[in-house]
Each structure stands twice: as structure tokens, then as C-alpha cells.
Amino acid sequence: MKRLSTFLFAAAVAVAASAQGLWTNPVIDGWYADPEGFVDGGTLWIYPTRSLDYDSQTYLDAFSSEDMVRWTKHQRIISTDEVKWARRCMWAPSVVKKDGTYYLFFSANDVHQGEVGGIGVAFSKSPAGPFKDLLGKPLVQDIVNGAQPIDQHVFQDPVSGNWYMYYGGWKHCNVVRLAPNFKSLIPFEDGTLVKEITPQDYVEGPFMLYKDGKYYFMWSEGSWTKDSYRVAYGVADNPLGPFRREETILQSDPAVGLGAGHHSVVKDPRSGKYLIIYHRHPLGSSNGNDRVVCIDQLEFTPEGKIAPVKMRGSWIPDSAKERARELVAQMTLEEKCTLIHGTRGEAPYADGFHIMPIPRLGIPAIRMADGPQGVRNKTRSTYYPCGVSLAASWNREVAGKVGEGIGLDARARGVAIMLCPGVNIYRTALCGRNFEYYGEDPYLASEMALNYIKGIQGKGVMATIKHFALNNQEFDRHGVSSNADERTINEIYFPAFRKAVEKGEVACVMTSYNPVNGTHASESSWLINQNLRQWGFEGIVMSDWTSTYSAIGCFTSGLDIEMPRGYVTNYDNAKALLESGIISQEDIDLKCLHILQTVIAYGFMDNPVKDPSIPEDCDISRANALEAALEGPVLLKNSGILPLPSGKKKEIVVLGPNADIVPYGGGSGRMDPIEGRSISLYQGLSKLDKGYKVRLMDWTNPDYGLLSSAQAVIVAAGFNHDTEGEDFDRTYSLPQGQDALISKVADTNPNTVVVVYSGGEIDVTPWIDKVGALVMAWYGGQEGGTALARILSGQVSPSGRLPFTFWGSLEANPAYPNYGISKPYGQNSKKYYSKYPFIEYNEGIFLGYRGMEHFDSRPMFPFGHGLTYADIAYSDISVAFVGDGVEVCFTLTNNGKRAASEVAQVYVSAAGDSPVIAPDMELKGYEKVSVAPKQSRKVKVFLPRESFSHYSASAHAWVNDSGRYTIKVGASALDIRLSAPVELPQ
Numbered sequence: 001m002k003r004l005s006t007f008l009f010a011a012a013v014a015v016a017a018s019a020q021g022l023w024t025n026p027v028i029d030g031w032y033a034d035p036e037g038f039v040d041g042g043t044l045w046i047y048p049t050r051s052l053d054y055d056s057q058t059y060l061d062a063f064s065s066e067d068m069v070r071w072t073k074h075q076r077i078i079s080t081d082e083v084k085w086a087r088r089c090m091w092a093p094s095v096v097k098k099d100g101t102y103y104l105f106f107s108a109n110d111v112h113q114g115e116v117g118g119i120g121v122a123f124s125k126s127p128a129g130p131f132k133d134l135l136g137k138p139l140v141q142d143i144v145n146g147a148q149p150i151d152q153h154v155f156q157d158p159v160s161g162n163w164y165m166y167y168g169g170w171k172h173c174n175v176v177r178l179a180p181n182f183k184s185l186i187p188f189e190d191g192t193l194v195k196e197i198t199p200q201d202y203v204e205g206p207f208m209l210y211k212d213g214k215y216y217f218m219w220s221e222g223s224w225t226k227d228s229y230r231v232a233y234g235v236a237d238n239p240l241g242p243f244r245r246e247e248t249i250l251q252s253d254p255a256v257g258l259g260a261g262h263h264s265v266v267k268d269p270r271s272g273k274y275l276i277i278y279h280r281h282p283l284g285s286s287n288g289n290d291r292v293v294c295i296d297q298l299e300f301t302p303e304g305k306i307a308p309v310k311m312r313g314s315w316i317p318d319s320a321k322e323r324a325r326e327l328v329a330q331m332t333l334e335e336k337c338t339l340i341h342g343t344r345g346e347a348p349y350a351d352g353f354h355i356m357p358i359p360r361l362g363i364p365a366i367r368m369a370d371g372p373q374g375v376r377n378k379t380r381s382t383y384y385p386c387g388v389s390l391a392a393s394w395n396r397e398v399a400g401k402v403g404e405g406i407g408l409d410a411r412a413r414g415v416a417i418m419l420c421p422g423v424n425i426y427r428t429a430l431c432g433r434n435f436e437y438y439g440e441d442p443y444l445a446s447e448m449a450l451n452y453i454k455g456i457q458g459k460g461v462m463a464t465i466k467h468f469a470l471n472n473q474e475f476d477r478h479g480v481s482s483n484a485d486e487r488t489i490n491e492i493y494f495p496a497f498r499k500a501v502e503k504g505e506v507a508c509v510m511t512s513y514n515p516v517n518g519t520h521a522s523e524s525s526w527l528i529n530q531n532l533r534q535w536g537f538e539g540i541v542m543s544d545w546t547s548t549y550s551a552i553g554c555f556t557s558g559l560d561i562e563m564p565r566g567y568v569t570n571y572d573n574a575k576a577l578l579e580s581g582i583i584s585q586e587d588i589d590l591k592c593l594h595i596l597q598t599v600i601a602y603g604f605m606d607n608p609v610k611d612p613s614i615p616e617d618c619d620i621s622r623a624n625a626l627e628a629a630l631e632g633p634v635l636l637k638n639s640g641i642l643p644l645p646s647g648k649k650k651e652i653v654v655l656g657p658n659a660d661i662v663p664y665g666g667g668s669g670r671m672d673p674i675e676g677r678s679i680s681l682y683q684g685l686s687k688l689d690k691g692y693k694v695r696l697m698d699w700t701n702p703d704y705g706l707l708s709s710a711q712a713v714i715v716a717a718g719f720n721h722d723t724e725g726e727d728f729d730r731t732y733s734l735p736q737g738q739d740a741l742i743s744k745v746a747d748t749n750p751n752t753v754v755v756v757y758s759g760g761e762i763d764v765t766p767w768i769d770k771v772g773a774l775v776m777a778w779y780g781g782q783e784g785g786t787a788l789a790r791i792l793s794g795q796v797s798p799s800g801r802l803p804f805t806f807w808g809s810l811e812a813n814p815a816y817p818n819y820g821i822s823k824p825y826g827q828n829s830k831k832y833y834s835k836y837p838f839i840e841y842n843e844g845i846f847l848g849y850r851g852m853e854h855f856d857s858r859p860m861f862p863f864g865h866g867l868t869y870a871d872i873a874y875s876d877i878s879v880a881f882v883g884d885g886v887e888v889c890f891t892l893t894n895n896g897k898r899a900a901s902e903v904a905q906v907y908v909s910a911a912g913d914s915p916v917i918a919p920d921m922e923l924k925g926y927e928k929v930s931v932a933p934k935q936s937r938k939v940k941v942f943l944p945r946e947s948f949s950h951y952s953a954s955a956h957a958w959v960n961d962s963g964r965y966t967i968k969v970g971a972s973a974l975d976i977r978l979s980a981p982v983e984l985p986q
């Protein structure tokens with residue numbers, strides 16, 4: 001561990017690793033090798049060899065892409081028919097552009113067989129060909145210095161302007177100088193025409209890169225059919241070497257792919273980063289020609305060395321992709337169109353939650369069901385606390401356990417895809433679905449989603465993260481476009497999705513109803529191809545139910561499945577669009593590939609989803625539901641009435657609309673609990689073994705005499721499925737005259753505890769000063785009543801913390817003016833063109849607590865706030881650089897009389913000299929720690945390098961920021977107990 005002052009980050013690259021595009025590897029499937037990359041404007045071209053047997057290699061194809069997701073295949077850009085001297089073995093093309101003409105250097109014929117072979121030149125006005133032979137004969141033909149005339153790579157030295165061609169198999173490498181018209185060779189200064197520059201261990205595949213005054217020469221070593229195939233490099237200060245072998249930079253990874261090599265390097269036209277393009281053998285493949293083209297990052301160390309390439313694999317094995325390809329090749333258009341949307345109404349699958357089976361090909365029916373509070377749709381099952389309750393628990397393990405329970409419940413019922421979690425960020429209290437989501441902070445939401453997803457998927461069931469993206473209100477959710485700038489979207493609204501993809505290997509993503517910056521999410525190639533797929537997402541993108549609006553949009557956006565039916569992606573539309581050339585077969589095949597490779601990777605092609613050994617009413621599920629319910633409730637105010645005093649002398653009265661029911665939010669998140677398993681608050685209190693005298697009172701007709709003499713009064717207030725739910729926004733005030741009830745009850749008995757069931761903040765101003773305690777109970781699931789009773793009675797200390805800012809009024813929330821609708825239909829703003837009405841997210845990155853300082857607004861209860869029955873002190877902060885991040889250590893001491901869990905929150909605050917405008921502080925780490933009375937516990941929180949970064953809209957990437965920061969550790973965003981400076985070097 002190095003102390004701050006002496007530490008320099010080893011990888012002082014400006015852009016965080018996580019920012020770099022993570023497209024799906026392989027980018028070109030099966031039987032292509034030796035890829036040479038070429039950038040033309042914003043388009044990346046790849047020119048590979050056909051990886052076939054020698055006799056069949058009679059032509060070359062090329063591939064182009066603007067986003068590295070959708071690749072266009074250009075067939076037969078040149079073939080042996082057009083090149084008189086070439087009969088077969090068209091190999092290893094290299095392309096350059098000069099004076100508006102594209103030149104393709106290729107090798108042909110098989111010198112192994114003693115045939116006339118060599119390296120030819122062809123030209124075209126288009127990078128897609130067709131290319132015509134320039135010379136009528138090879139440019140280089142003879143075997144000089146033992147080098148086989150193949151694998152040419154043409155390079156222009158940016159310093160001298162000279163053109164060089166490196167070539168050679170058979171363990172020898174030559175370089176020649178090309179005449180500027182590429183028709184002949186020019187001798188070097190010493191009169192030689194060909195120079196041998198073979199470095200140690202060279203086999204074939206030379207490549208030259210110039211960067212910052214240095215010439216990086218790279219080549220392949222080992223045997224191309226073996227695992228030993230790899231890439232190494234040497235550096236020199238001139239293009240002719242000598243090149244001393246430095247190190248291996250790319251090699252087999254037994255977990256990812258074997259025999260990686262024959263590469264090229266380009267600068268990504270979008271991010272400016274270097275990309276290495278190479279081929280590798282898929283794991284488990286025994287055919288030497290079975291090679292796929294992949295792209296990864298090539299990084300340089302600050303000392304100018306090339307770092308070993310981290311070969312990116314996939315949770316979807318190559319064998320699953322191969323099998324999916326084989327299946328798609330056998331499918332008719334009709335079958336493909338059956339796969340890419342929900343059922344057309346055929347029994348027994350006609351419930352809007354199935355993909356039809358295709359028995360001819362052994363493709364099973366795929367059943368889906370809603371979460372996130374439990375398995376919905378034609379079943380009763382365990383009812384778990386809602387999303388905001390999990391977020392309020394700040395407990396990663398608990399989120400994982402709820403996921404695990406849901407995974408078990410799904411397997412017990414044969415559900416392959418669970419439609420959860422929901423991670424849309426909380427902007428105001430009004431959004432009808434806040435209860436399903438994880439609050440306002442992208443880091444907290446990401447952590448919750450990640451663990452929940454791992455829990456579900458750990459049981460072999462696919463999770464679906466939803467709703468992608470910016471579905472932060474229910475008001476007119478099909479119509480109103482959510483308009484926000486790129487930085488805001490990336491810093492606030494994308495992180496939970498991105499972490500689910502990058503760290504959680506989430507299987508499915510559901511798009512949202514709303515347009516984002518003017519394009520409906522299901523039809524947005526920007527959202528799906530240019531963002532989601534760039535993070536490496538290889539699973540299934542499905543629409544939300546009835547959120548598809550046009551056939552062309554849904555066929556070309558990257559959407560895979562339309563739900564619940566094929567309103568637009570049906571056979572008739574597909575046929576018409578194919579015939580008119582508006583879409584291609586590849587557009588449809590790609591959807592099928594994504595669906596099938598995911599289904600195959602989960603084993604559903606071969607094994608039933610339903611596991612009869614798991615009971616539908618499962619013990620583990622029930623236990624996990626209780627554990628989660630105990631951690632969610634947040635004690636916002638306590639003037640000493642809690643925990644409830646024990647003793648049977650006086651009564652505790654429970655009343656209110658939610659006193660003796662188990663409420664839940666409405667819409668698709670609502671599910672049917674298993675009968676007899678749900679415990680209301682009143683039942684929970686009655687069952688306490690402390691022996692309270694508990695009375696349930698009719699809240700519509702309270703007996704104020706009894707209330708005034710009660711030891712304590714608990715008002716179970718809040719919302720339910722009729723007043724808070726999907727497809728409508730709710731009121732800020734409590735419905736049904738509850739404010740008047742609470743006020744009157746509190747006037748009668750100051751020992752009034754208000755327990756609120758809701759998805760977010762409510763208006764408490766009519767009565768907050770009068771009541772003894774306020775508990776946010778959210779919707780706690782079937783065990784919510786048991787858990788609350790244990791908390792109110794003091795058996796368990798409350799341990800939830802607010803996952804959003806409780807402003808105290810709608811107007812105090814800076815996002816409130818930017819909520820609902822800014823412009824009605826048919827109007828545009830200066831910033832956005834929109835055919836839809838829209839809402840502008842003008843608070844930008846300053847959402848929730850991030851906006852307190854910026855907008856100078858103070859909340860009633862800050863983000864992260866929550867009381868316990870203990871008294872926890874913070875001390876002894878230290879920070880140190882560890883690995884590529886910062887480790888924060890501190891001590892928690894319980895000076896109280898009861899055990900409690902503390903949620904220690906770690907915020908990063910740019911110290912005012914940040915190069916970009918940023919929130920005053922941002923949550924980047926936390927730990928929930930239980931501390932016994934008089935006990936001290938040391939806590940360590942690691943902040944990775946990207947905790948000190950911002951998203952740059954001009955670079956379209958996350959940028960690590962050096963400079964001075966303050967690490968703040970506290971019990972809420974307004975209760976900072978410790979702080980320490982840290983300086984991040986360049």
C-alpha cells in the first residue's frame with residue numbers, strides 16, 4: 001500500500017477503462033481470419049481472409065460498421081476470376097487510400113504447392129470494391145530471404161511520407177519500399193530492393209503502427225492452428241528497425257478463446273482509442289478453419305510500452321453462438337418472425353407473456369413473468385418488499401437474496417424470463433412507479449440492481465433490467481419525450497443499466513414506453529446499438545408491452561423481441577420491408593441470434609425451465625422475504641416514543657387504511673401473494689411475544705376517547721394499488737382525507753406513530769411537528785407486518801436509510817419544474833426538435849442531493865438519512881491508494897445500549913478546482929455494518945479510479961479527473977462525520 005504523496009497511478013490514461021466501447025465479440029463470426037482494419041471517415045472497415053480450405057479461397061469479402069454492432073457485409077469485393085495470374089488462395093488483404101482511390105493489397109495462390117504466387121495490388125473508387133487488378137501480375141513474387149510472399153501490410157510513414165510494405169510467412173519478414181503509384185518497388189538508400197527485418201520468434205502477420213515518435217512493429221508467433229499462436233511487438237525509432245522483441249501482447253486465454261493472432265490496429269473513429277482487431281479459435285472448436293474476428297482495446301503504458309491485451313470473452317459461450325447461427329440458417333422467414341415477438345394468440349401461450357415454440361427446430365416456448373415484487377402472471381407466489389424498500393435497506397446481500405428467492409419461485413413455475421428489476425431513477429415523488437425502483441442515486445441503484453440480478457440469474461433464470469431509458473414519470477408515458485443531455489443521461493440514468501450489463505451479465509433489457517430525445521426507446525438505435533450494445537450487451541432487448549410504434553423503427557433499432565404481440569414486427573411487414581430493400585435479412589437474423597444464443601446459454605433448449613423439486617411456496621423464499629422486510633423501513637423522526645414501551649397495562653391502538661391489509665403498489669408490479677402468508681401490521685403487532693395489548697380501530701370512525709388514553713397510537717397511512725401505481729402519477733398529499741385523520745389523532749395523543757406505505761416522499765407538513773414518530777414502510781411484502789412490529793417494538797433497530805431526498809415540499813425539489821410536460825404537442829424548444837410533447841430534464845446532473853448546493857435548496861430529510869435505536873460514532877479516517885483506486889478506512893463505535901446497523905456513506909467531493917462543473921458531492925461507496933453496544937468496527941470502502949471521473953459529451957466517454965478531492969464519510973448527505981483530502985495525479 002502506498003501513501004498518497006508518493007503514489008502515481010500506473011495506468012494514467014485519461015479515459016476510464018469502463019468508458020471504452022464494449023461491442024460484442026466476435027464482431028465477425030465464423031470462418032474469417034487475418035483481419036486488417038481500415039478507418040474511412042467515421043466507418044471502420046475490416047478486410048479478412050476467408051478461413052476456408054485453400055481451394056475454396058477464391059474471393060475476399062469486407063465488413064463495415066459505424067457502431068461496431070451492425071456490420072454490413074460486402075461480398076466478393078475481388079475474386080480470382082478478375083485477376084489473371086491468381087487461381088485461388090486470396091489472402092490477407094491490406095487497404096490504403098490515396099488521392100481518393102482505395103488500394104487493396106492481397107496475396108494469392110498457394111506457394112506451398114509450388115504455384116506462381118505473390119502479392120498483388122488492386123484499386124477501386126469505393127472501399128467496398130469492386131477492386132480491379134492494377135498490374136496484371138504480382139507486385140512481389142519471388143521468395144527472397146526465405147519469406148513467403150503473403151500477409152502484406154502497407155504503411156505510410158507519417159514522418160517521411162514513404163510507403164512501405166511489410167510481408168512474409170515461413171518465419172521470415174521483409175520490408176520493401178513502394179513507388180507512390182504502387183506499381184513498382186523503389187530501392188532503399190543502399191540500393192537493395194528487399195530488406196529482411198525478421199525479429200526473434202517471428203512467424204507471420206506483420207503490422208506497423210506509428211505513435212508519438214515511435215514505430216511499433218508487431219507480428220504473430222507460434223503455430224496458427226495451435227493455442228500457442230500469439231502476438232508480440234518490438235519498438236524502434238525508424239520504420240526499418242531493427243526490432244528487438246519486447247513482449248507478448250495478445251495470446252490464448254483458456255477462459256475466452258485460443259490461438260489469438262494475425263492482428264491489425266486502428267484508432268477508433270469515435271473515441272480515438274486504439275483497437276486491436278484479430279482472430280481467435282472459439283473454445284471447444286476442433287476445426288482449424290473455425291476462426292472468428294474480435295476487437296479489443298490496445299493500451300499503452302505511460303512509459304510507451306504496449307500493455308498486454310485483455311481479451312474480452314462473453315458469458316454466452318462461442319458454442320452457443322455457433323448453435324444459434326446453425327438454427328437461424330435453417331429457419332424460414334415465418335419462423336423467424338414467430339421468434340421475434342410475443343404470441344399471436346395461440347393457446348396455451350396466448351397470455352401476452354410467451355414466445356411461441358418452434359417444434360420443428362426444437363425451440364421451446366419461452367415463458368415470462370413480471371416482478372419485481374414476486375412472480376406475477378397466472379400464479380400466486382412469495383411477495384417480497386418492493387424496489388424502493390430494497391434500496392432503502394442499502395444492503396447488497398438482501399437485494400441478492402430477494403433475487404435468489406424470485407429465481408427459485410420462477411424455476412418452480414417454469415418461468416424462463418423474469419421482467420425485473422426496474423431501475424428508473426426517482427426524480428420527484430409523483431412518479432407512480434417509484435415504489436418499484438431504487439431511488440435517486442445511480443450508484444446505489446446500480447449496486448441494488450447488480451445483486452438482485454445475480455440472485456435471479458444464479459438460479460438459472462434470466463433477469464430483465466427495465467425500462468431503458470429515462471422512464472421517470474408515468475404521466476402520458478407513451479407520448480412525452482424525456483429530453484436530456486448526453487452527460488446527464490450517462491451520469492444519472494445509464495449507470496444502473498450499464499453495471500447490470502458489464503458486471504451482472506444481465507440476460508435481457510426491456511426498453512421503455514417514452515421517446516428519449518425524440519425517438520421512442522424501442523426504435524432508438526442510439527439507445528440500443530450505440531450505447532447498450534457498446535457496453536458488451538449480448539442478450540435480448542425486448543420492448544415494453546405495446547411500446548412499439550413503427551415497423552421500420554423496430555426492425556432497424558436493434559430491438560430483438562416485440563411484446564406482447566407482433567403488432568409491427570410481424571411476417572407481413574417483414575416481407576414487405578425485405579422486398580422493398582428497406583431492411584435486410586441480417587436485420588432479422590441478428591434478432592434471432594440474440595434470442596437463441598441467450599436461450600441456449602441458459603440451457604433452455606435442452607432442459608426444462610421448471611424444476612419440480614422446488615416448492616411453489618418455498619422456505620428459502622419466505623425467509624428471504626422476511627430478511628429483506630426487516631431492513632427496508634426508515635425511521636425519519638423519533639421524539640422518543642419508539643421503541644414502543646412494553647407492558648400490558650395500556651393499549652396500543654392501530655388504525656388507518658393500511659392497518660390490517662398488506663398494501664401494494666398497482667400495475668404490472670402488483671402480484672398475488674400465496675394465500676395465508678401475508679401479515680398485516682396489526683397482525684404483526686398482535687403476534688409479538690412481548691405481549692402488547694393491541695387494538696385495531698376503524699379509521700373511518702375513530703373513538704377519540706380511547707385514543708387519548710392509549711399508550712401509543714399507530715396510524716398506518718399511505719397509498720395502495722388504486723392510488724399509487726403504473727400508468728398514472730400520484731398525488732403528493734396522502735389520499736382519502738388521511739392528513740386530517742393524522743392531525744386529529746396526534747392532537748388527541750402526541751404518542752402517535754405514523755407509518756407510511758408509499759413509493760416515495762409524501763407531504764408531511766400538515767402534521768409532522770405534532771407526531772411522535774414517522775416511519776417510511778414502503779410496501780414491505782408478505783412479511784412487512786412482522787418486520788414492522790419487530791422494529792416498532794425494538795426487537796430490531798431500524799436500519800433503512802432514505803434512497804432519495806425528502807424535500808418537504810414539491811417546490812423545494814429542483815427537478816419539480818422539469819417534471820410532467822414542458823411543451824405540448826407540436827412545439828419545439830431551442831435545444832430539441834421533437835414531434836412529441838416533451839419534458840426537459842433541466843436540472844441535469846444536479847438531481848436529488850446532487851442539487852442541494854447547486855440550487856441552494858435544503859431538504860427536510862436528506863438522502864441517506866435514517867434513525868436507529870443506537871448512537872454510532874465515526875472516527876479515525878484514513879485514505880490510501882491501493883491498486884488503481886483509493887481505500888477509505890474509518891471506525892464505527894456504538895455508544896448506545898442497543899445493537900444497530902449503520903449505513904456509512906462515502907461521498908466524493910471535487911475540491912472546487914475540478915475542470916468541469918460537478919455536483920458538490922456524489923455517493924461512490926457505502927457499507928452497512930452491524931455494531932453491537934460498546935463495540936467498535938473498522939470499515940474499509942474501496943473507491944475504484946472511475947469514482948473520480950465525469951462523462952465528457954465531447955469525447956463521448958467517461959474521463960478520469962485528476963486533482964484535489966475531499967472524501968466525506970457520513971450518516972447522510974447532510975450529516976458528514978469525517979473527511980479527508982486526496983489528490984489524484986495525472
Ligand code: BGC
Nearest residue numbers: 370419466467544545668726
Ligand atoms: C410494464 C412493464 C411490464 C409489462 C408486462 C408494462 O406495462 O411497463 O414493466 O413488465 O407491462 O406486464
